[in-house]
Amino acid sequence: MRFLMLNWRDPKNPMAGGAERVSQRYLKALQERGHEVCWFANQFPNGPVDDVIDGVPVHRGGGRGTSVLAAQKWYRTQPKFDLVIDQHHGIPWYAPWWCKTNCVAYIHEVLGPIWNSFYNWPLNMIGRWQEFRTHRFYRNVPFWVPSNSTKSELEARGVGSVHMFPNGIDTIPLHQLPPKPLGSPIRLITVSRLANNKRVHHAVELVDLLKKKGNRVELTVVGGGECEKQIRELIAKLELHDAVHLRGRLSESQKNHLLAEAHFLVHPSVREGWGLNVIEANAMGTPALVYPVSGLVDSTVAGVTGLIAKKETPAALAAELDVVLKNKQAYDGLRENAWKRSFEFQWDRVLPGACEWLEQQASRSR
Helix, strand or coil, X not given: CEEEEECCCCCCCCCCCHHHHHHHHHHHHHHHCCCEEEEEECCCCCCCCEEEECCEEEEECCCCCCHHHHHHHHHCCCCCCCEEEEEECCCCCCHHHCCCCEEEEEECCCCCCHXXXXXXXXXXXXXXXXXXXXXXXXXXXXXXXXXXXXXXXXXXXXXXXXXXXXXXXXXXXXXXXXXCCCCCCEEEEEECCCCHHHCHHHHHHHHHHHXXXXXXXXXXXXXXXXXXXXXXXXXXXXXXXXXXXXXXXXXXXXXXXXXXXXXXXEECCCCCCCXXXXXXXXXXXXXXEECCCCCHHHHCCXXXXXXXXXXXXXXXXXXXXXXXXXXXXXXXXXXXXXXHHHHHHEHHHHHHHHHHHHHHHHHCCC
16 A cells, blocks of 8 residues: 655654654554555755655655645656545645545644744734634544544544554663662753743753752753754853753764653643653653643653643742652652653554554545
8 A cells, every 4th residue: 555644844854853753653664564655745955855764755845835735736646645644733734635545634732822832913823723723624534643632632623533542762761770869969851842832941940940949950951943042041041051951962872861860851841742752761761740731641640650740830840849859769669650651652562553543544435
């Protein structure tokens, strides 16, 4: 069978993130099961029109506002596909109405408040309105999502068929869990694109609060992005040069080493589709400290594999951490539970069910 993934970004796009990593893994798995796969994405500066990424063919065309038309034009020149995967990131490809074959919608999260992170009124409200209307428009198209949070939100919007498969991770869990006492300094880490919706500045403000309470604390920030300047300015304003370290983009091995050293991963995002970085940290024996938002309440089990703040504020993060700092034995339990749970999200456990469902969608009668 032949499968096509439509996604605004591909893994080589400078803006690529977790969504592209997992999409690549699913297409590669379908290819390994004997199917033909292809990925259509937006063009970006210096990106070749035709490319191959880890054996997966990629075709690029169009840009913001034009790639849907470019995809349709290219699609008409291709042999028939059995399934088109229309991956939404706020705005869809409208593929069910032009692909003339089986189609599923693939989304990681309902953006909702994320629109407010990037646009002011009235554009943020227009974005939220069109996203709501899109989901209503697609309500008879099968949806594929990575979390129960996203599944519930789509069902509340009237979508009739939503299938959930959690994302897997490439990170191999530690073979054994070495001791890591929760002592001083408290070592925190944030692994994230430096974008408005990730709210990395909340992690910096958490360090300030903890220091004012007399704690020795260090925060390592792994990742790059458009908000780096603002974060550096905040670090300077709060005089945290000795406590907050921006490491930029690192290799997987470097990232995993830092995750293993940290006491907690801090992820104060507006919301996530799932939270790959949470499970990656867990695999390295590090529990997460997160906000009570969609996706993160799925990847973190409150009080079992990590801590979920009561509110979306740095003070609420600090309050959760204070409880554990007074009970070091509880921290050891969080570590062990998080590490053991990470084995459930290895790709060899996730892929078979998801690929079988995609094959079923490709073979159904229109």
